[in-house]
Amino acid sequence: MAREHGRIKARKRLARAKERQANARRDYAHKVARRLVNCADVIALEKLSLRAMTRSAKGIAQCPGRNVRAKVGLNRVVLDSGFGLLRQMIVAKAEEAARTVVEVDSRFSSQECSRCGHVARESRRRRRFRCVRCGYGNHADVNAALVIRRRAQLARKSGLHPAEEAGRRGQDAAA
Numbered sequence: 332m333a334r335e336h337g338r339i340k341a342r343k344r345l346a347r348a349k350e351r352q353a354n355a356r357r358d359y360a361h362k363v364a365r366r367l368v369n370c371a372d373v374i375a376l377e378k379l380s381l382r383a384m385t386r387s388a389k390g391i392a393q394c395p396g397r398n399v400r401a402k403v404g405l406n407r408v409v410l411d412s413g414f415g416l417l418r419q420m421i422v423a424k425a426e427e428a429a430r431t432v433v434e435v436d437s438r439f440s441s442q443e444c445s446r447c448g449h450v451a452r453e454s455r456r457r458r459r460f461r462c463v464r465c466g467y468g469n470h471a472d473v474n475a476a477l478v479i480r481r482r483a484q485l486a487r488k489s490g491l492h493p494a495e496e497a498g499r500r501g502q503d504a505a506a
């Protein structure tokens with residue numbers, strides 16, 4: 332009996348800890364989204380097709396997807412880290428504040444030079460990026476973010492994104 336009781340107690344404690352963690356994550360996502368929306372007129376987000384990733388990980392019983400284990404691990408990281416939540420909050424707050432959100436295809440952004448545009452796998456070495464063509468160097472994440480920004484700028488020049496149009500309408504209404 333005592334052991335059973337202890338087990339229930341432990342389970343409750345775990346549930347409470349998980350709830351606290353979820354709340355902390357939500358608070359954090361709120362703060363980050365608020366800060367981003369406050370300091371930028373245009374926010375570029377990587378197009379992530381989160382749903383496609385989650386769906387593909389399960390596969391089907393007759394034909395389980397390849398790398399299911401790896402994908403499940405990735406999903407756990409993507410979903411657990413509150414990234415989906417953060418996106419939702421950024422998009423919602425941006426809309427409220429009539430900010431522009433541009434979704435950008437991030438493919439090969441880690442291999443592309445943010446200065447000259449050259450794409451090469453060899454330019455990327457772990458956390459460092461050094462362009463094999465022009466010699467530009469930076470932290471790999473910073474370079475990739477600059478590439479995303481450039482793509483967002485190009486996307487804006489070549490025509491308005493639907494989300495952007497919504498933002499514009501909001502701005503017109505506010506003006």
Ligand SMILES: [Zn+2]
Nearest residue numbers: 444447462465
């Ligand atoms: Zn370069």
